[in-house]
Amino acid sequence: MNYYERPTQLQEQANAEAMQHFAEHLKQFKANCDALQNIERNLTMTASDASRAALQSSGRIVQTDDGAQWQHAVDLTGITSICHRRTAAGFEFATVECLPLKSGEMKDVLNTGHDAREVLQAFVRDQRQVLKVWKDDVNAQVKELESETFWGRNQAEDLRFSLARRSAKATHSSTSFLSRL
Amino acid sequence: METIPKNEEPTATPPTERLAYSIQEAADMLGVNYFSVYRLIQRNKLKVCRALRGKLLVPRTELLKLLGTE
Numbered sequence: 001m002n003y004y005e006r007p008t009q010l011q012e013q014a015n016a017e018a019m020q021h022f023a024e025h026l027k028q029f030k031a032n033c034d035a036l037q038n039i040e041r042n043l044t045m046t047a048s049d050a051s052r053a054a055l056q057s058s059g060r061i062v063q064t065d066d067g068a069q070w071q072h073a074v075d076l077t078g079i080t081s082i083c084h085r086r087t088a089a090g091f092e093f094a095t096v097e098c099l100p101l102k103s104g105e106m107k108d109v110l111n112t113g114h115d116a117r118e119v120l121q122a123f124v125r126d127q128r129q130v131l132k133v134w135k136d137d138v139n140a141q142v143k144e145l146e147s148e149t150f151w152g153r154n155q156a157e158d159l160r161f162s163l164a165r166r167s168a169k170a171t172h173s174s175t176s177f178l179s180r181l
Numbered sequence: 182m183e184t185i186p187k188n189e190e191p192t193a194t195p196p197t198e199r200l201a202y203s204i205q206e207a208a209d210m211l212g213v214n215y216f217s218v219y220r221l222i223q224r225n226k227l228k229v230c231r232a233l234r235g236k237l238l239v240p241r242t243e244l245l246k247l248l249g250t251e
Contacts, residue, residue: 102212
């Protein structure tokens, strides 16, 4: 569709159908964007909470799939949290994801670092990338749906449009020819 | 006169296993939210391929690998 043109009735219908079909995706996309913005907004506070937890050495033990042991500090989302541990080089922080797969829970370290704030920033950056992957995939799915549902009708509309334009042109040229007589 | 054999009811064939699944199907099979599937993709834990229009598809082998049933 040309952005300078008013959408046709068919294009509007296609858009409405796609919106309806992907309503759940859009809702979840917005919820995840909001959650991410919330983490970003409270980043300083979360980082200081994590640092405090590290200093107090508090939090339940979390063992990740790579065998490393961490202590839980703050929950970020339903399945991700920032954890800490003491190393020879000082405190280390990590964002850990506990994914409840059907085959068992997968506990993965997403980012690590010695500065809780930097670890959180890296986490936010990664989540933005995930949202981009999601957005691109949903765009592709919308295109697929539109082409499956509206391909034939688009062709028919294009044909009708070009025929109407040609006939209008022909009428115009014939009337101007007649007026010259 | 030849007798025409009566058409038998078509036997129900088991559904064929597909080579690849959509993100939503993959999420259902893994038992997680589909946003988690995109997370796994972004972290290269789950390799995907693209369909003609760029839609992501998860190969069956990748799903089985993650489910630990391969």
